[in-house]
Amino acid sequence: LAKTTQPISMDSYEGQEVNITCSHNNIATNDYITWYQQFPSQGPRFIIQGYKTKVTNEVASLFIPADRKSSTLSLPRVSLSDTAVYYCLVADSMDTGRRALTFGSGTRLQVQP
Amino acid sequence: NAGVTQTPKFRVLKTGQSMTLLCAQDMNHEYMYWYRQDPGMGLRLIHYSVGEGTTAKGEVPDGYNVSRLKKQNFLLGLESAAPSQTSVYFCASNTVEGGYTFGSGTRLTVV
Numbered sequence: 001l002a003k004t005t006q007p008i009s010m011d012s013y014e015g016q017e018v019n020i021t022c023s024h025n026n027i028a029t030n031d032y033i034t035w036y037q038q039f040p041s042q043g044p045r046f047i048i049q050g051y052k053t054k055v056t057n058e059v060a061s062l063f064i065p066a067d068r069k070s071s072t073l074s075l076p077r078v079s080l081s082d083t084a085v086y087y088c089l090v091a092d093s094m095d096t097g098r099r100a101l102t103f104g105s106g107t108r109l110q111v112q113p
Numbered sequence: 114n115a116g117v118t119q120t121p122k123f124r125v126l127k128t129g130q131s132m133t134l135l136c137a138q139d140m141n142h143e144y145m146y147w148y149r150q151d152p153g154m155g156l157r158l159i160h161y162s163v164g165e166g167t168t169a170k171g172e173v174p175d176g177y178n179v180s181r182l183k184k185q186n187f188l189l190g191l192e193s194a195a196p197s198q199t200s201v202y203f204c205a206s207n208t209v210e211g212g213y214t215f216g217s218g219t220r221l222t223v224v
Contacts (some may be wrong), residue, residue: 043117043203043215044156088157101213102172103148103156110210 004088009108020107022088025069029039032091033064033071037062037084044087044103048073075109083111115139117206119216126194126223133202134189134219136204141215144207145187146171149200150218156203157166194223 005023014016036044050062061074085106117138119138148156158171162181178190199222
């Protein structure tokens with residue numbers, strides 16, 4: 001299983017760009033990297049997923065270097081509503097090709113006015 | 114388009130009582146999962162299912178049972194509730210290519 005390591009917490013201010021880095025040294029060839037966002041009292045919400053290089057959507061960008069041993073979630077111009085816990089996950093390919101994600105403790109992002 | 118619906122949203126049980134949590138999804142997803150989340154912690158996988166009629170154990174399966182009799186439903190049962198099972202329970206579903214869609218959770222307290 002590919003274990004992930006990410007900072008426990010981060011602080012930022014509105015309008016700033018936030019970069020959250022996740023380490024996954026044991027990532028396997030077939031594994032994907034996925035990020036989720038969770039607000040209090042809600043289930044996690046899928047943000048972005050990637051395999052290599054850069055992926056961008058309307059919410060965030062995901063940067064993955066060539067060795068894939070880490071990844072960086074980039075949130076442009078954060079607002080107060082981006083205050084949440086962010087989880088970095090590496091897809092765990094089961095024998096039959098399924099993916100049962102293993103969640104760590106995540107990074108608690110606090111955005112200040 | 115309800116997505117993933119969990120019932121009930123809240124429940125208080127006495128030690129030793131039993132109950133069933135229901136998860137229903139209307140997205141025709143093959144895979145479904147049950148997670149628990151304790152205060153300040155990440156999610157831990159209890160059981161999961163890769164299709165109708167199939168189930169498998171996750172990281173913390175003890176004390177729980179599941180059934181997937183219909184593709185759209187995934188039931189989580191507690192036969193004899195214990196205070197250690199006080200938690201928030203989340204159901205999720207996905208296809209093999211897609212990200213998870215989570216329900217809004219069931220807050221269970223066992224006294």
